[in-house]
Amino acid sequence: MRHIVASLAALALLVPFIAHAQDSKAGIEAVAKALGEPGLKSIEYNASGVLFQAGQSQAPGQAWPRFNIKSLTRSVNYETASGREDWVRTQANDPPRGGGVQPIRGEQRQLFLVSGEHAWNVMGDAAIPAPIALIERQAQLWITPHGVIKAALANNATKQGPTIAFTLPNRVPVKATINAQNLVERVEIVLPSPVVGDWPVEVTYAEYRDFGGVKFPARIRQSTGGFPSLDLTVTDARPNAAVEIAVPDPVRQAGNPYARVATQMVADGVWYLTGGTHHSVLIEMKDHLILAEAPLNDERTLAVIAEARTLVPSKPIRYVVNSHHHFDHSGGLRAAAGEGITVITHEVNRAYFERNLAAPATIRPDHLAKSGKKGVVEGVKDKRVLTDGTRTVEIHHIAGVLHDDGLLMVYLPKEKLLVQADTFTPLPAGTAPPMPPSPFNVGLADNLTRLGLAVDNHLPLHGRMVPMAELNRQIGRGGPDMAPTPPATR
Numbered sequence: 262m263r264h265i266v267a268s269l270a271a272l273a274l275l276v277p278f279i280a281h282a283q284d285s286k287a288g289i290e291a292v293a294k295a296l297g298e299p300g301l302k303s304i305e306y307n308a309s310g311v312l313f314q315a316g317q318s319q320a321p322g323q324a325w326p327r328f329n330i331k332s333l334t335r336s337v338n339y340e341t342a343s344g345r346e347d348w349v350r351t352q353a354n355d356p357p358r359g360g361g362v363q364p365i366r367g368e369q370r371q372l373f374l375v376s377g378e379h380a381w382n383v384m385g386d387a388a389i390p391a392p393i394a395l396i397e398r399q400a401q402l403w404i405t406p407h408g409v410i411k412a413a414l415a416n417n418a419t420k421q422g423p424t425i426a427f428t429l430p431n432r433v434p435v436k437a438t439i440n441a442q443n444l445v446e447r448v449e450i451v452l453p454s455p456v457v458g459d460w461p462v463e464v465t466y467a468e469y470r471d472f473g474g475v476k477f478p479a480r481i482r483q484s485t486g487g488f489p490s491l492d493l494t495v496t497d498a499r500p501n502a503a504v505e506i507a508v509p510d511p512v513r514q515a516g517n518p519y520a521r522v523a524t525q526m527v528a529d530g531v532w533y534l535t536g537g538t539h540h541s542v543l544i545e546m547k548d549h550l551i552l553a554e555a556p557l558n559d560e561r562t563l564a565v566i567a568e569a570r571t572l573v574p575s576k577p578i579r580y581v582v583n584s585h586h587h588f589d590h591s592g593g594l595r596a597a598a599g600e601g602i603t604v605i606t607h608e609v610n611r612a613y614f615e616r617n618l619a620a621p622a623t624i625r626p627d628h629l630a631k632s633g634k635k636g637v638v639e640g641v642k643d644k645r646v647l648t649d650g651t652r653t654v655e656i657h658h659i660a661g662v663l664h665d666d667g668l669l670m671v672y673l674p675k676e677k678l679l680v681q682a683d684t685f686t687p688l689p690a691g692t693a694p695p696m697p698p699s700p701f702n703v704g705l706a707d708n709l710t711r712l713g714l715a716v717d718n719h720l721p722l723h724g725r726m727v728p729m730a731e732l733n734r735q736i737g738r739g740g741p742d743m744a745p746t747p748p749a750t751r
Contacts, residue, residue: 285420289413292425295443297475297500298407305336305502306477310493312350315485316456316588317360320666321613324488326359328352331368333493336504337402339411343376343506344402356700358663360587360683364699374506375399381512388509390518393558393592396625397452400433406445406466406478409437432624444469444476453625455558455592457617460486475500519560522568525726528676530652532572533720534565539589540722542671542680543569547649549579552602553671553680554722555593559628562593566600578602580647582656584682584722585665586610594618598636599629607658607667608640641669657712659684662704670705672714679714681705682722685732698736706736 293299309332313325334347348371357363372383373391375398382389403412409425412418412435418427425437433450440446447465454460462485466478477498483491523536530545539556550573555562569578581597583606584590591614594604598618606614618629618636629636647654653675659668662684670681684705688694709716716729733739 285418285425286414288420289410289418289425292439292443292445293407293410293414295476296407296410296445298410300501301407301475302340302501303336303338303504304405304407304475304477304498304500305334305504306495306498308333308335308481308493308495310491311353312348313488313490314359314361315488315490318488319359319663321586321610323359325485325490326357326361326363327354328361328365330493336502336506337405337408338504338506339402339408341376341506342399342402343504344374344398345504345506346371346373348373356663360589360664363664363701366695373398375402376506376508379508379512381509388512390512390515392518393455396431396433399431400429400450400452400462403429404435404448404450404462404464407475409435409445409448413437434624442469451624453622453627454588455595455627456588457486458595458620458622458627458630459624462486462490470498472498473500517560519557520564522564524568524572527718527720527726528673528678531673531676531678532569533726534568535725537561538723540720541565542720542722543572544652544654544671544673545573545576546579546647546652546654548576550576551647551654552578552581552597554584554590554682555581555597555604556590556722557592559593559596562596563600563628565593566597566602580605582606582669582671583610583614584670584680585668586613587665587683590682590722591617595622595627595629595636599627599632599634601634603637603639605639605641605645605656605669607669608642609667611638611640614638657708657714659705659708660711661707662701664701664704670708672716674715677715677717678720679709679716679718680720680722685719685735686721686723687719687725687727687731688735694735694737696737702732702736706732706738 310330312328312330315325318325329351331349331351336345350369352365374381380391380395380398382391402408413425413427416427418425423439428434436449437445438447445466449463452460452462464483468479469476470479479495481493518537521536522534525533527533532543534541534543542553544551581602581604583604615638622630641656643658645656655672657670659670662668664683672679684701719727
């Protein structure tokens with residue numbers, strides 16, 4: 262009898278939960294019906310508007326830099342969890358301010374794709390793996406108005422009043438708000454960021470129209486990290502459009518591009534650590550090491566740190582010098598801090614990185630969160646010199662360049678080597694210099710003149726090692742025809 266009573270009591274407790282789950286499902290299905298979602302396998306829409314490039318502001322705390330979106334075609338296949346974005350954008354800020362590959366001359370086309378567990382970009386005929394964008398692109402599939410309802414029904418969502426809440430399989434939490442017409446009005450998610458830990462994204466949908474029996478918004482706005490990042494006007498939407506996205510073999514077979522670190526000894530005790538889109542430089546001192554740049558994410562920076570320890574196993578890495586605060590160049594600072602490495606950055610970034618290194622990373626705990634360590638940040642205003650009595654390393658502010666207010670470059674006076682990011686990326690061999698030259702390139706050359714730095718060779722944090730003559734050629738100033746020092750490849 263006691264067992265029967267206990268079972269009845271447990272059932273009585275369970276009934277309200279079952280009823281709530283049924284009510285939630287019925288409420289979500291009502292939204293699906295209002296949207297015309299049942300039977301929708303894919304959607305493709307065209308839009309134009311404005312893009313603000315997240316993570317690329319001129320200074321911490323400022324709005325993201327603005328670009329005009331001449332056209333955007335976004336295609337989503339919900340059945341295969343795949344999507345394609347075809348952007349055509351033009352320069353908006355004049356003069357160019359911040360990052361995001363500025364200045365744009367004419368029109369620039371960008372193709373971004375995702376399918377299942379693969380993300381990639383297309384440049385010309387080449388498919389370039391982009392695993393760093395995977396989680397964000399997966400999330401973008403499921404925060405479209407119809408995608409969020411499909412995901413809610415598939416992931417045991419709850420509905421309380423106008424709010425639907427659930428978690429995606431990649432651990433991204435989702436909250437959708439439904440308006441009085443039973444249409445999706447707002448979607449909020451939190452993404453894992455290698456720079457700031459937990460990073461909020463909010464999308465709002467308005468001015469729904471009927472497209473072949475399916476309701477789709479004519480206005481889409483998105484904010485990222487608290488700043489506007491997208492404002493689109495939709496001109497056309499095609500339900501159940503043919504959206505076939507196959508993962509290219511080079512992408513499927515690429516493995517982990519962040520783990521590949523190529524090493525060039527460019528001077529005694531100085532190594533150029535390449536092997537990807539973003540580079541670092543290792544400098545050996547008497548009793549420690551200095552790393553210039555911790556880019557992209559945990560994976561890349563931890564691979565670079567491992568290579569540094571292989572090259573010089575007897576000395577600790579004491580400092581990492583951050584070139585500037587843009588996300589692609591600071592995404593590994595949390596990993597470096599998790600290894601107990603002190604961050605050196607421009608003074609304008611110091612408080613920003615102190616906050617970032619103390620921020621929680623709950624969506625996907627990273628190396629710093631798991632280490633339990635606290636990040637240490639030191640600021641540089643105009644110049645700082647690190648020396649061990651034999652080797653001197655100078656850190657200089659690159660002043661007056663609108664790409665970033667806190668740009669730093671590393672200069673080795675004995676070796677006449679310069680390390681910098683984004684103020685000068687060498688063009689591919691045989692490419693004619695742009696006319697007029699990039700103001701960022703000109704700004705770097707002017708700073709070298711102002712500071713009286715004699716540079717033989719550049720170690721740019723994108724591209725390849727080149728002589729000073731290449732910067733002069735790229736800005737149309739001529740100069741001595743210096744040959745690069747041939748690197749020793751390991």
